[in-house]
Amino acid sequence: MKHDVHIAHISDLHIAGSGEGRQLQDLDRMLEYLNVSGYDHLVISGDLSDRGRTEDWAIVKDKLVRHGWYHWERTTVVAGNHDLIRLEEEMRFYNAMNPLQGLRERACRQRAESFCRFFRELVTAGDDTEPAFPFIKVMRFPAATLSIVACNSVHAWSPTDNPLGARGVIDPSELRAIASPAVRKALSGSFVIGLCHHALKVYGTDRLLDQAFDWTMELKNRDDFLQVMREIDARVVLHGHFHRFQTYTSGGIEFINGGSFRYASKRFSALWIAEDGSFTQEFSDIPL
Secondary structure, eight states, X not given: OOSEEEEEEEOOOOBOOTTOHHHHHHHHHHHHHHHHTTOOEEEEOSOOBSSOXXXXXXXXXXXXXXXXXXXXXXXXXXXXXXXXXXXHHHTSHHXXXXXXXXXXXXXXXXXXXXXXXXXXXXXXXXXXXOOOSSEEEEEXXXXXXXXXXXXXXXXXXXXXXXXXXXXXXXOHHHHHHHTSHXXXXXXXTSEEEEEOSSOSOSOOOSOHHHXXXXXXXOBTTHHHHHHHHHHTTEEEEEEOSSOOEEEEEETTEXXXXXXXXXXXXXXXXXXXXXXXXOEEEEEEEOOO
């Protein structure tokens, strides 16, 4: 019997159609390597598509199916801003001049709902529950019980508040649902992993250029998110968005940025969770 649970984490695939032969071959190699290496679960933390196209989601889904990863207990995916926001369309004149931000926000929520329905089998284990964010997975492996708490952190495009479509926010209703007594009871006794697309930390320096970049990429209500992660005793939070393979600690929680598969398609984050609740993490490269 294995004495730990092996989690692989990739992010920001930015698939842009079936013509990207080299990147899709690299994805085949990655999924096959994770299979033969005995990984138990795969997490993809958003930006499956580069242009918000359902056809790109279908490419990823097909790859997961072909390699035996398209099962609730084997893979978890969340949406990124490139999955839900078609920036070129949003920035066209008729949208940029549309003063009804509420309509944009509703369209973004509907797109998130479409994402969950598309990957229904990975969200609800195939039951009759309506797939939606946030969702919780409690998975019992021989070595440990693992829980993943997944949120949608994509913020609707706005010409003033989110002009590049890259700022994030987690709806307060999602945070309240996660912090509810029922959810906390369900998570009790398991190793809890938080999951969203946006980073808690980008650059975080005093340089004005870095601060400007941080503003365009930030998770607006990161303090609220961190507080909820602490309330549910999350040990680790996985995310992507900022294309840098990095780890950092905040509030006693280890945050792991899965980098970008598009720009480093042989690298992934490996997380090992032991029977006693301890864990180790490293960034690994698949063999050439």
